[in-house]
Amino acid sequence: MDYQSIINEIYRDLMFEEDFGQIATYIPELAKVSPNKFGVHLYTHDGFNYSIGDAREKFSIQSISKVFSLSIALSLLGPALWKRVGVEPSGTAFNSIVQLEYERGIPRNPFINPGAIVVADLLVTYLKDTKKEFLEYIRALTGVDTIDYDKDVAKSEQRSGYKNSAHVNMLKSFGNIKNDVEEVLDFYYHQCSLSMTCEELGKAFHKFSDTNSVFSYNGIHLSQSQVKRINAIMLMCGFYDESGEFAFKVGLPGKSGVGGGIVAILPNKYTISVWSPRLNNKGNSYMGVRFLKQFTTRTNQSIF
């Protein structure tokens, strides 16, 4: 299939359309990014790379990082992880605290913020130097040693993160945070502040797109079955309250971040990363979702 032509066509088509959506402003540092950035990168299982636009420019991966932290926690704890966090779609907006209280402190899944904070707490417990080891793992996944936290973004988020402070304290009140709340949030904000390019995300997620091999990087080991399950969680929960819509129209497991990035996977075929900072009303990249819909429609490939 001529992926490059398809990517070029969709990119050009979308360029002529009005770009709707709004850049996230609740993290002041993110609001500085040019809203017109647009990059796409496709990395196939047989080793080919296709890209267009700002595919080699760094951006804040934000919630996409939750896939990385989940993979570490699953490797460290195995099934015991699911006593601390569920695997069901949340059915509500991504920052809702309601469900948390109703379900006595067990977040619905590891991709809503409270769930990701519980996973962060686990990493703080089990890794000696959490920030350092997390970074080494990402560098091992990508082979790119220059990937780093953006401390300005982390600080900016920390200063305005009252909702996350509410979540972590609520979780702590139910006994589902074991470490100091400030320490957990400090790691969580660093994790989210990772700066990566579409290309680098492609390399990293390529490891999760391969469900036929054992996964083993930097001491993190996952069975084939565990890699498949990470894909299942991405499909069910990767796009907040737009997960059903995304499965319905795109048909790929994936994960979005408020920095405007989306990574999606066709297992054992390819990994595709898109970046465009304007968000739709569900908090996912407006152009990113549209691009991927077009892509799976024109290639007629999806998991279904």
Add this chain to the structure above:
Amino acid sequence: MDYQSIINEIYRDLMFEEDFGQIATYIPELAKVSPNKFGVHLYTHDGFNYSIGDAREKFSIQSISKVFSLSIALSLLGPALWKRVGVEPSGTAFNSIVQLEYERGIPRNPFINPGAIVVADLLVTYLKDTKKEFLEYIRALTGVDTIDYDKDVAKSEQRSGYKNSAHVNMLKSFGNIKNDVEEVLDFYYHQCSLSMTCEELGKAFHKFSDTNSVFSYNGIHLSQSQVKRINAIMLMCGFYDESGEFAFKVGLPGKSGVGGGIVAILPNKYTISVWSPRLNNKGNSYMGVRFLKQFTTRTNQSIF
């Protein structure tokens, strides 16, 4: 792959285990079924059939019928359907009326009861003789002319269906039911009362498992893309509040019913039907879910 051996093995293994779960008692007629029934049927894309146990015995398909009615509504209305019902997982128990009120009468998806009732309302509007045409469609899908409603089950459900009456009236109060509420419920209960075997369900769902051909039966036409989308909705919403768990552990689109049936699909590979009447605490067949977990684990095949 030697499917028959794998099926036999899992069947035997499960037979030695204690059979947990409870038969649904809220529909008195269903409570009469022997709780020890257990049947499995696999129908591959290349035309082979494998079965064991009570695979040729009729049972009440209940909510599995929602896939059939959805396919008709999607054929008749196209994307306009999504103004009346959503495609997001519900995140709550299958009979919750809360979300309905909160979201002003638009059910989250077509597989929770309120969503299926809205779809039933659409069929009452668009089909001349709804019950007759629905039955003809099922017979066309399966090629089995003896498939019929079980009027005792339909009546039994109608007499005890206060929650569904609550739902349909709440929907009507928001203007999302166009016909008389009693007429809609009458069709809905008939649709759910269909008696079919695992084998017959396999034949019917085989049509939805084929995402490479156009779907056209008895005047109902679906594009490849529409068939894929029905699969996506099954994956996201097919198992009530256990959908995430099912995707996580089984990894196949599917649909369950309180009669104890489950049908699951590996697109373009096979359709598998399981029937065992005892239900787990999420309302899905206890043995059915366990069987399918074992099956996708041992065959190492899933959509991920």
Add this chain to the structure above:
Amino acid sequence: MDYQSIINEIYRDLMFEEDFGQIATYIPELAKVSPNKFGVHLYTHDGFNYSIGDAREKFSIQSISKVFSLSIALSLLGPALWKRVGVEPSGTAFNSIVQLEYERGIPRNPFINPGAIVVADLLVTYLKDTKKEFLEYIRALTGVDTIDYDKDVAKSEQRSGYKNSAHVNMLKSFGNIKNDVEEVLDFYYHQCSLSMTCEELGKAFHKFSDTNSVFSYNGIHLSQSQVKRINAIMLMCGFYDESGEFAFKVGLPGKSGVGGGIVAILPNKYTISVWSPRLNNKGNSYMGVRFLKQFTTRTNQSIF
């Protein structure tokens, strides 16, 4: 105190102001009433009557009737009543079904619709000819033999009462309705359709304003303590989600109806009835609430 002058003054002041609020349109028959009607009637404990405007014109008392049915149920069942319905303010809009589901079919209090429907069910169980006996009781309370149901209003409400149908079916599904749902609703809609004047309501509620005597009318007996408790429920729950505001600004127990009527009580001092059909955004008479605020402020009398 010169009540008549105070009433006249407030009436005149409000006349000069713009009349906000909207007449209830969900009961078509009620929408026919002139929105400019405005009547006030005060009946003191020592037997004096003061009135102005349309105080002798009949209107649909609607939810005000819930006080009458509650008094019968309390007389018949005593404390056993509180196993079927609570006494806590609802904290949500008056037609919310959420709380009902959350609290397993026990309505928060007898003045939200589901609670009043449970009370109606009790009257259907315990009174032989419910509609006839209920009417006789109202006639005994007022001494006015011409008070009657408005069958057009009852029918109109029945035809459009999908939300109440949802409630009664939800209650039935939890086992908190013992009779046929249609029979219960038929009585409930008749009860709400009662046509009375401000003056007649004053006479009826005068009996509940006397907390120093035993209450005994037409076979319905209440102890002093029970009469006080009806007043307590009126104060806590009489104005839907505006109950706190009403206690805060008016400071009297009372009950409103969507027909635009309000009756309020200063125990052992007076009963005051107001009627003005336009409703505020909480479903209570816009002018009625404003009049009563002025009245307790200028007289400097309230229960506090």
Add this chain to the structure above:
Amino acid sequence: MDYQSIINEIYRDLMFEEDFGQIATYIPELAKVSPNKFGVHLYTHDGFNYSIGDAREKFSIQSISKVFSLSIALSLLGPALWKRVGVEPSGTAFNSIVQLEYERGIPRNPFINPGAIVVADLLVTYLKDTKKEFLEYIRALTGVDTIDYDKDVAKSEQRSGYKNSAHVNMLKSFGNIKNDVEEVLDFYYHQCSLSMTCEELGKAFHKFSDTNSVFSYNGIHLSQSQVKRINAIMLMCGFYDESGEFAFKVGLPGKSGVGGGIVAILPNKYTISVWSPRLNNKGNSYMGVRFLKQFTTRTNQSIF
């Protein structure tokens, strides 16, 4: 009326009954108090004092302090206060964060924790040395200069107050906290840690029981109408999710605290304080509520 005999009788009767309920353990420092403490103090409007048991022993007044802080905020801001906090009963348990999120950061009333925290934030904004001025006000109300914060209790609460931290951060995320969250909580925990006796509470609330005079203490001025409104809020919201029950069975405005104290008012007649540390399942003093029920029944006096 022979109040002392009535108090003695009820006290003796309750002494013979089993003392149910449990002492609050979530504030470790409070768990040290002897659960068998039991004191009652009645202070009449004409200046008589009646007491029994541990009426002169200090205890942690906890949420009773919310009435004091509300009175300051109302004096300082007047009606502008109600833009920051409502006056409706909450209809849910006292630490629920759900409603807060649903209603965009405006707590339902000043007596649920989030509401009291908003009031605390206002005091931090408007008083120069908040802790000092608050204490001076309480000393002025009671005429007792030795009343003070219990710093051990304040610290104990701070260390375990994750739910309050969740609330204050959620409020801050909606912009309804203007000061630093830690500073607000520090004042809030001090306010709640006040140690007072039943007798001292009687003296302080005596000022709120007088609705016929202007209230003016230590620079805090309230009109008669404002004092009445504080009473209305106590009646509607003073006992968390048991407020309706308390109005129903006791019929007095009042406020409870998890230290086991309750103060109730019959306006212009008396103030009654009860202390018994074991709590019922709604978080109010088990014996305190029972005592007050008996008291208003036997005296046949209440606001209704």
